[in-house]
Amino acid sequence: MKTLILILSLLFAALQLQAQQHAGIYRDQLPDIIIDSNSSLHIISPEPIRYVDVPSHSVIGDLPEENVLRLKWVTDSNDHNSERNSYLGIITVIGESYIAQFQLHRSAGISYSSLPASFNILPEHTRSLEIPVEITTPQLRSHALSMLALRNAYPVRKTENYGIRAELNNVYTVGDLVLLDITYHNGSNLSFDIDEMRYKIEDRKVTKATNVQSVEIKPVWQLYPHAAFKRTYRNIYVLKKITFPASKILSVELSEKQISGRTITLKIKYKDVLKADRF
Known part of the structure; x- marks a missing residue:
């Protein structure tokens, strides 16, 4: 009987640990976005954007339309890493019913034609939010x-x-x-x-x-x-x-x-x- 109770306790602890591990979203699971200093990058949301967190002072952003986030990497002459690939941090976008996060990188070493001019937030990029929204704009x-x-x-x-x-x-x-x-x-x-x-x-x-x-x-x-x-x-x-x-x-x-x-x-x-x- 004690053995059975011990086994059940270990199984319950293992399930709790697994649930805790899956509760977090880790950085290596996030999609990458690359930005350069020559042009703006437009991130297109399927619904109006309510909140944005820009990770670095080197990146400025605004909302020219309710579902479009415009990002611009501003180079700094004092930044010695600005001429090579560099990690800028995580950018967070929250819409009416979802949250999406991306790893933002700056790059001057990739060919101009290979850099994205715009980026669409797809369903696989998003996680649902438990927000009491009766009906979304789409x-x-x-x-x-x-x-x-x-x-x-x-x-x-x-x-x-x-x-x-x-x-x-x-x-x-x-x-x-x-x-x-x-x-x-x-x-x-x-x-x-x-x-x-x-x-x-x-x-x-x-x-x-x-x-x-x-x-x-x-x-x-x-x-x-x-x-x-x-x-x-x-x-x-x-x-x-x-x-x-x-x-x-x-x-x-x-x-x-x-x-x-x-x-x-x-x-x-x-x-x-x-x-x-x-x-």
Whole structure:
């Protein structure tokens, strides 16, 4: 009996030791990235980057786009190792749902054509993070593109003003997010240069004897950036889950840059949100 207990104790200790050994990620397991002083290296993430740790003062980095990390090795005349291969340390990149780490090396001895101009973070480079992210940006983009592929014969809501027609094509929900598919048609001979789009919860009926109550809300994401359009402009806008009484509406106001300054307001009823399809 004592022998059995001893064997079980040793087996349990061995399993604990193995678990501890596999808990760490060691440097020789990390992929290598080589950078030189002649050009920047762009690291491309599959989702927006939340945090970056650059290992050396000889390397500067910035985020020209939300999913692109730009690195530049700045040579130092006092650094006698700058003309040969040298280890710079570990660079850490954290996205919405992953962490990726790489060993960064500088090199002046490798041929220019053999050095990478960009580096894509692949799934095998990443480890999952237990972060409470309801939906990642790539997933949101996939849902938005699938909405663009839909063709409805009749819009859910529409309005027209100054030769501009606004149409609410579809409303979808995913988790606590509401996705609005809106198209603008320009029937005038003047292009529409978008200034801003505002979302407000307002009273459906406004009388002179009452005070107008308006609550502005901000979108959390949109598929395309705003731009001028001559004929048609379609985009997907994402809002946090909203609730409002039947006496209110969701007002989507699109305004044009001055001097023309045309404005068109699309009014969405709460029942349109309640009837939304789900992904």
